[in-house]
Amino acid sequence: MSLITNTEDFLEQTGKISRFAGHFFSHGIKPRFEIKELLSQCYLIGYKSFPLVGLTGFIMGLVLTMQLRPSLVSYGVQSELPVMVGIAIVREIGPVITALIFAGKIGSSIGAELGSMKVTEQIDAMEVSGTNPYKYLVATRVVATTLMLPILTLLGDAISLFGAYIGVNISSVTSLRFFFTQVFQSLTYSDIVPAVIKTLFFGFAVGIIGCYKGFNSTKGTQGVGISANSAVVLSSVLIFIIDLLTVQLTNLIGLN
Amino acid sequence: MPTVLNTPSDEKTGTVTSKPVIVIEHLYKQFGRNVVLEDFSLTVYKEENVVVLGKSGAGKSVLIKCVIGLLKPDKGNIMVLGENVTALNDDDLDRVRSKVGFLFQANALYDSMTVRENLEFPLRRHWINISQKEVEKMVKEALENVALLHTLDMMPSELSGGMLKRIALARTLILKPEIILYDEPTTGLDPVTAREIDQLILKLQKKYHTSSIIISHDMNCVKNIADRVILLLDGKCYADGSYDELEHSTDQKIKQFFE
Ligand SMILES: Nc1ncnc2c1ncn2[C@@H]1O[C@H](COP(=O)(O)OP(=O)(O)OP(=O)(O)O)[C@@H](O)[C@H]1O
Numbered sequence: 092m093s094l095i096t097n098t099e100d101f102l103e104q105t106g107k108i109s110r111f112a113g114h115f116f117s118h119g120i121k122p123r124f125e126i127k128e129l130l131s132q133c134y135l136i137g138y139k140s141f142p143l144v145g146l147t148g149f150i151m152g153l154v155l156t157m158q159l160r161p162s163l164v165s166y167g168v169q170s171e172l173p174v175m176v177g178i179a180i181v182r183e184i185g186p187v188i189t190a191l192i193f194a195g196k197i198g199s200s201i202g203a204e205l206g207s208m209k210v211t212e213q214i215d216a217m218e219v220s221g222t223n224p225y226k227y228l229v230a231t232r233v234v235a236t237t238l239m240l241p242i243l244t245l246l247g248d249a250i251s252l253f254g255a256y257i258g259v260n261i262s263s264v265t266s267l268r269f270f271f272t273q274v275f276q277s278l279t280y281s282d283i284v285p286a287v288i289k290t291l292f293f294g295f296a297v298g299i300i301g302c303y304k305g306f307n308s309t310k311g312t313q314g315v316g317i318s319a320n321s322a323v324v325l326s327s328v329l330i331f332i333i334d335l336l337t338v339q340l341t342n343l344i345g346l347n
Numbered sequence: 348m349p350t351v352l353n354t355p356s357d358e359k360t361g362t363v364t365s366k367p368v369i370v371i372e373h374l375y376k377q378f379g380r381n382v383v384l385e386d387f388s389l390t391v392y393k394e395e396n397v398v399v400l401g402k403s404g405a406g407k408s409v410l411i412k413c414v415i416g417l418l419k420p421d422k423g424n425i426m427v428l429g430e431n432v433t434a435l436n437d438d439d440l441d442r443v444r445s446k447v448g449f450l451f452q453a454n455a456l457y458d459s460m461t462v463r464e465n466l467e468f469p470l471r472r473h474w475i476n477i478s479q480k481e482v483e484k485m486v487k488e489a490l491e492n493v494a495l496l497h498t499l500d501m502m503p504s505e506l507s508g509g510m511l512k513r514i515a516l517a518r519t520l521i522l523k524p525e526i527i528l529y530d531e532p533t534t535g536l537d538p539v540t541a542r543e544i545d546q547l548i549l550k551l552q553k554k555y556h557t558s559s560i561i562i563s564h565d566m567n568c569v570k571n572i573a574d575r576v577i578l579l580l581d582g583k584c585y586a587d588g589s590y591d592e593l594e595h596s597t598d599q600k601i602k603q604f605f606e
């Protein structure tokens with residue numbers, strides 16, 4: 092189950108995925124739009140992922156706070172706890188963790204769903220039924236993941252911060268209002284905007300990789316399993332690469 | 348060596364005016380180094396049932412997928428209802444496809460949709476302005492044709508293999524296509540249902556004047572419905588004639604199929 096065995100393979104994969112993604116812009120987002128399918132995908136991809144994102148976000152905020160506290164106490168700056176946690180969650184941990192959870196849940200399900208449709212010729216059947224499968228299946232899913240992940244991240248961030256508030260409260264009583272005032276005073280647009288923009292790219296990556304892997308699934312149950320699995324692995328790696336690139340980029344254009 | 352026994356069916360049926368609906372000329376298709384079709388030519392005339400025989404892996408499914416434009420041939424022309432499907436843009440191809448039914452070898456029913464939604468899909472997709480009432484009527488009619496009206500709201504996973512085949516057939520026929528491409532319509536069915544499918548194919552041919560290419564290994568089915576039988580061998584049309592002609596052929600390679 093080697094994902095990328097050598098450089099040649101890697102380059103070939105990269106080329107094919109780029110072409111697949113290029114096709115999204117040249118053919119996928121053109122009329123007639125599959126609005127109904129898009130909305131149902133937004134529901135499945137966004138709404139249905141919310142409980143998972145919320146739960147992990149809450150725990151992450153809580154644990155992060157509890158872990159940071161002792162260090163801050165030893166420097167005598169525990170009053171800065173809300174500020175530190177707020178920045179860490181909003182700028183980095185919230186977007187990346189949410190995206191990874193999202194890749195695990197949605198990337199694999201898209202890979203498996205399209206993979207099994209591919210090997211059972213359901214995609215061919217759509218094509219002969221006057222439906223462009225690229226628009227109907229790929230474009231709707233990619234648009235849905237691209238739009239839903241930023242929203243999920245913002246919601247996840249909010250829940251994380253609430254978890255952090257509880258974490259702060261475990262050892263010293265703080266009012267909710269005071270906590271959030273402190274958090275928001277320390278946050279600026281240059282913390283929030285780049286973080287939201289990068290989640291757009293994360294969402295796009297999860298959608299396009301899931302669809303690519305599904306569309307290129309090989310026959311048999313094993314083939315479908317491999318598609319789902321490699322969709323998760325590849326999109327998770329891509330999330331980190333995109334994260335690295337966006338940090339460099341926002342530094343370059345001085346948004347820091 | 349190829350033994351072309353007979354050309355157009357006109358001579359047999361006596362209808363000299365019969366016009367070609369599918370014309371395949373010098374078709375080549377290969378996957379990597381695997382040459383599947385090599386200089387394959389075939390003409391199907393109106394209201395004709397042409398059966399394609401050939402070993403497993405001979406390229407029968409590839410052939411009809413080329414006809415409907417799911418696969419692009421490497422070389423050669425395919426005219427369907429007067430239009431060259433190898434050179435059409437997406438919209439024009441969809442227009443041609445709305446007049447061609449395709450039965451997939453493994454059914455290819457959408458397993459996330461109910462039977463009703465499966466049947467509605469091609470209707471709503473090809474005929475965008477169709478009314479809800481019309482859709483309901485046509486779905487019911489299509490299911491009645493295959494005697495499975497009671498499965499309307501079931502999921503494909505709840506149905507048996509033979510039922511799935513019949514639902515797939517209903518979906519193929521729902522648009523009342525002028526041309527139907529059947530990929531093994533009776534495989535996996537009990538003999539009784541298989542003969543019913545044969546009768547259905549014949550009935551449609553009579554009623555709607557359809558033309559068909561039928562891939563089949565079921566010699567009873569071939570005997571019942573074929574106006575003409577061709578044998579696909581080594582990527583070429585190895586033999587072409589009526590069932591009787593091929594059955595009584597002395598060619599060893601043809602004989603194998605009729606034993
Ligand atoms: N999409 C594809 N990519 C690569 N090779 C393919 C593809 N589709 C078919 N082939 C190859 O083409 C050859 C012919 O396949 P095809 O499905 O047409 O066989 P068939 O005559 O329909 O056989 P059967 O009776 O078993 O259905 C096979 O060797 C198959 O491996």
Ligand SMILES: [Mg+2]
Pocket residue numbers: 407408409452530
């Ligand atoms: Mg086949």
